[in-house]
Amino acid sequence: MRLDKPGVLLVNLGTPDAPTSAAVKRYLKQFLSDPRVVDTPRWLWWPLLNGVILPLRSPRVSKLYASVWMDEGSPLMVYSKRQREKLAARLDMPVALGMSYGNPSLKSAVDSLMAQGVTRLIVLPLYPQFSCSTVGAVWDGLTEVFRGYRSLPDVQFIRDYAEHPRYIAALKSSVERSFAKHGQPDLLVMSFHGIPQRFANEGDDYPIRCKDTFAALTQALGLPADRVMMTFQSRFGREPWLMPYTDETLGGLGAKGIKHIQVMSPGFAADCLETLEEISEENCEIFLKGGGEKFEYIPALNDDDEHIEMMLDLVNAQR
Numbered sequence: 034m035r036l037d038k039p040g041v042l043l044v045n046l047g048t049p050d051a052p053t054s055a056a057v058k059r060y061l062k063q064f065l066s067d068p069r070v071v072d073t074p075r076w077l078w079w080p081l082l083n084g085v086i087l088p089l090r091s092p093r094v095s096k097l098y099a100s101v102w103m104d105e106g107s108p109l110m111v112y113s114k115r116q117r118e119k120l121a122a123r124l125d126m127p128v129a130l131g132m133s134y135g136n137p138s139l140k141s142a143v144d145s146l147m148a149q150g151v152t153r154l155i156v157l158p159l160y161p162q163f164s165c166s167t168v169g170a171v172w173d174g175l176t177e178v179f180r181g182y183r184s185l186p187d188v189q190f191i192r193d194y195a196e197h198p199r200y201i202a203a204l205k206s207s208v209e210r211s212f213a214k215h216g217q218p219d220l221l222v223m224s225f226h227g228i229p230q231r232f233a234n235e236g237d238d239y240p241i242r243c244k245d246t247f248a249a250l251t252q253a254l255g256l257p258a259d260r261v262m263m264t265f266q267s268r269f270g271r272e273p274w275l276m277p278y279t280d281e282t283l284g285g286l287g288a289k290g291i292k293h294i295q296v297m298s299p300g301f302a303a304d305c306l307e308t309l310e311e312i313s314e315e316n317c318e319i320f321l322k323g324g325g326e327k328f329e330y331i332p333a334l335n336d337d338d339e340h341i342e343m344m345l346d347l348v349n350a351q352r
């Protein structure tokens with residue numbers, strides 16, 4: 034008889050092993066070679082990626098990583114490891130952490146669960162809003178790992194959790210903590226990572242899921258429509274991405290008399306380069322240069338207890 038032994042696979046994007054040009058190049062090469070992320074025909078993309086993007090971007094971005102690096106490592110990794118540890122402490126089953134790109138790889142994580150006798154994988158990609166470019170890539174990565182196995186586990190795949198009541202409640206608490214500490218701002222900006230508009234046109238429901246989170250959190254906070262706004266950050270390449278863009282929007286707020294803002298990035302389960310540098314540093318500067326006066330960044334849920342409780346709920350719903 035086949036035993037039923039569940040185990041949890043937490044997945045996030047991945048991050049460089051070190052804030053050096055070589056490590057960032059290695060990471061970006063794997064990440065940007067995934068057709069889920071950049072779907073330009075390979076014959077066109079390969080020479081561009083290897084000849085232009087990696088040589089130019091890696092040294093520049095490695096300096097940005099160095100500016101947010103923590104004593105224990107890259108913020109995304111530090112918070113992801115804490116999330117794994119805290120969730121494991123609350124569950125009576127093995128919990129492993131795997132990254133789509135870089136280390137620890139998805140394969141190392143699935144291998145470790147299988148070695149512990151797991152027969153049922155509960156896969157939790159830590160992306161609250163589905164996108165083909167993130168959750169789709171996790172699915173692909175898993176099937177690639179399974180390609181090397183003679184026997185396969187049962188798989189329960191949590192597609193996303195954009196409106197999960199505990200996710201919204203945890204975000205609400207984080208906003209209320211920030212309002213209590215810094216005062217209520219003129220505007221609360223929810224900045225989500227962007228994707229090419231074309232992906233959405235072709236069926237990716239990511240923008241709908243972002244709107245779902247935005248609407249649920251706005252309602253939970255009881256904020257009027259003119260005190261809250263949704264934007265998209267981290268544009269890459271030349272084609273149009275989801276709009277409005279965070280940087281352009283923030284740059285224009287001061288002139289409209291909006292002097293105090295707080296910005297949160299509810300799509301990031303853990304703080305990382307895109308929040309700690311792009312939002313807290315770059316976009317803060319853009320807002321202040323445009324005539325804004327007071328800017329605060331509301332941290333990601335990271336290893337907050339309420340966030341771990343939400344993960345626990347998502348896993349327990351699969352039992």
Ligand SMILES: C=CC1=C(C)c2cc3[nH]c(cc4nc(cc5[nH]c(cc1n2)c(C)c5CCC(=O)O)C(CCC(=O)O)=C4C)c(C)c3C=C
Pocket residue numbers: 046047048049061070071090094107109160164166167226227228229239267269300301304305306307
């Ligand atoms: C090239 C296209 C990209 C798409 C599409 C994309 C989607 C996407 N990404 C995240 C989450 C994260 N992205 C992070 C970094 C990052 N993203 C891209 C490009 C795309 N992302 C690049 C090139 C980078 C690396 C940094 C840089 O060179 O600018 C991170 C942070 C990683 C870290 O180490 O801290 C996260 C997290 C989501 C959620 C998403 C689609 C919804």
Ligand SMILES: [Fe+2]
Pocket residue numbers: 226267
């Ligand atoms: Fe990204």
Ligand SMILES: [Fe+2]
Pocket residue numbers: 267306307311
């Ligand atoms: Fe960025």
